[in-house]
Amino acid sequence: MRLPGFIDSHLHVLGIGYFESIVDLSQCQSIEDLINLLKKYTNRPMIIGRGWNQDQFSEKRMVSKNDLNEVSKDIPIMVTRVCGHVIAVNDKMLELANIHDKSKQILGGHFDYESGIFSEKALSLIHRVIPKPNKELLKEYFLLADKILIKNGITAVASDDFCVFENSYEEIIEVLKELYDQGLMKVKITEQVNLPLDKLKDFIAKGYVRKQIHPKFKMGPLKILADGSLGGRTAALLEDYSDSPNEKGILTYTDEELFDLIHLADIHGMDTTIHAIGDLTTKQAIQTIAKSMKISHRYEHAHAIIHAQLTRSHQIPLMEKYNIGAIVQPIFINTDIKIIEDRLGYRTNDVYLFKSMYNKIRLGFSTDAPIEPVNPFYNIYTAMTYKSIKYPNEKSLNENQCFTLKEALDSYTVNNLDFIYQDQLDSNDYILIDKDIYHISTEEIKDIKVLKTFIDGEEVFSTN
Numbered sequence: 001m002r003l004p005g006f007i008d009s010h011l012h013v014l015g016i017g018y019f020e021s022i023v024d025l026s027q028c029q030s031i032e033d034l035i036n037l038l039k040k041y042t043n044r045p046m047i048i049g050r051g052w053n054q055d056q057f058s059e060k061r062m063v064s065k066n067d068l069n070e071v072s073k074d075i076p077i078m079v080t081r082v083c084g085h086v087i088a089v090n091d092k093m094l095e096l097a098n099i100h101d102k103s104k105q106i107l108g109g110h111f112d113y114e115s116g117i118f119s120e121k122a123l124s125l126i127h128r129v130i131p132k133p134n135k136e137l138l139k140e141y142f143l144l145a146d147k148i149l150i151k152n153g154i155t156a157v158a159s160d161d162f163c164v165f166e167n168s169y170e171e172i173i174e175v176l177k178e179l180y181d182q183g184l185m186k187v188k189i190t191e192q193v194n195l196p197l198d199k200l201k202d203f204i205a206k207g208y209v210r211k212q213i214h215p216k217f218k219m220g221p222l223k224i225l226a227d228g229s230l231g232g233r234t235a236a237l238l239e240d241y242s243d244s245p246n247e248k249g250i251l252t253y254t255d256e257e258l259f260d261l262i263h264l265a266d267i268h269g270m271d272t273t274i275h276a277i278g279d280l281t282t283k284q285a286i287q288t289i290a291k292s293m294k295i296s297h298r299y300e301h302a303h304a305i306i307h308a309q310l311t312r313s314h315q316i317p318l319m320e321k322y323n324i325g326a327i328v329q330p331i332f333i334n335t336d337i338k339i340i341e342d343r344l345g346y347r348t349n350d351v352y353l354f355k356s357m358y359n360k361i362r363l364g365f366s367t368d369a370p371i372e373p374v375n376p377f378y379n380i381y382t383a384m385t386y387k388s389i390k391y392p393n394e395k396s397l398n399e400n401q402c403f404t405l406k407e408a409l410d411s412y413t414v415n416n417l418d419f420i421y422q423d424q425l426d427s428n429d430y431i432l433i434d435k436d437i438y439h440i441s442t443e444e445i446k447d448i449k450v451l452k453t454f455i456d457g458e459e460v461f462s463t464n
Contacts, residue, residue: 065116
């Protein structure tokens with residue numbers, strides 16, 4: 001069966017490729033499992049891992065530096081939580097980063113020297129000592145990701161790639177341009193420009209706003225990471241976490257800092273996409289966009305909130321009022337379903353209100369890969385059932401928010417056009433799948449396989 005190629009409106013192409021080269025910790029069911037797995041990589045000069053989740057550990061606690069010291073006291077180790085907003089490091093990594101018990105905290109983040117746990121902007125204290133990949137390695141990561149995307153029927157994406165490593169944004173642009181010019185990169189990329197204020201000024205001054213670098217590669221909106229995750233308790237909430245009194249998460253920007261970024265982009269004709277998971281962050285994002293619009297009078301825009309997991313029902317009309325879209329990930333239910341009630345208590349019925357948003361505002365689907373699998377059929381299944389593939393015995397999270405098949409497909413195609421600055425679907429970007437999606441059960445949708453992928457009429461993937 002033929003379908004339009006899928007558009008994923010927020011992921012990390014470079015991160016998908018990089019993830020293939022580091023230690024995958026997502027299957028660890030205990031800290032002991034994690035330690036034993038990491039010990040297999042002590043032949044490396046530095047051990048980097050990602051994907052652990054304390055909520056699936058038998059110990060039900062975060063990884064600590066003492067755990068990682070058991071792996072090695074001589075090799076620097078960093079392991080990132082599944083959400084990407086929390087890391088744990090060992091003593092050797094703390095030494096390499098020159099972090100000690102008197103080191104100052106960083107605004108918009110937090111670290112605990114005794115446990116070796118860092119969150120939000122404090123991650124930069126460790127990331128700055130991770131060796132930067134050279135151009136050839138960057139190309140390798142991008143091409144690995146490209147193969148994964150087209151194998152899954154993704155023909156176009158909006159991708160956040162400037163913050164994965166300490167490499168300059170212009171080096172990332174140069175690497176991608178070379179890959180496209182050589183005909184090696186196939187998937188179409190609209191870059192979500194994740195840069196701090198000083199580098200954003202440089203980006204604008206050099207004429208990169210909305211710049212078409214290659215027919216398949218262009219600069220898109222500003223991307224801002226404004227809070228963390230529910231699983232890591234770093235998403236910023238209006239009220240305390242139900243399972244951690246007096247803890248409300250982290251706003252990574254003050255109101256003034258956020259305005260400076262958004263307004264600078266706004267007055268130069270640049271939209272903003274804001275990572276906002278908690279309801280406090282959604283409130284801050286809406287108010288800041290509205291404040292900038294009042295000054296700039298730029299009412300035709302494609303501003304959007306990414307994730308919006310705890311965007312409350314009373315906030316959706318405000319998003320509609322200011323024409324703020326939503327880029328959402330139903331697939332996050334896959335992991336969140338086990339912790340959402342613990343984290344949010346009575347607010348559980350006011351989460352993942354994606355169908356309510358769909359009915360009111362511009363809404364598109366994405367996966368945030370490599371946070372969750374990039375497979376669009378997993379995402380469609382989750383949107384239609386609000387059930388977890390990972391935990392199939394759990395009940396549906398919020399049945400009244402379930403999408404129809406047509407709504408889910410639209411959210412993965414035509415609804416995402418605004419987020420990649422495209423007027424209409426390209427009929428030459430399409431896929432062939434192994435089942436008739438309109439005549440199978442909902443349960444079978446998650447098992448659909450892509451047989452062929454075409455971009456600009458060229459067959460770029462085939463199971464043969």
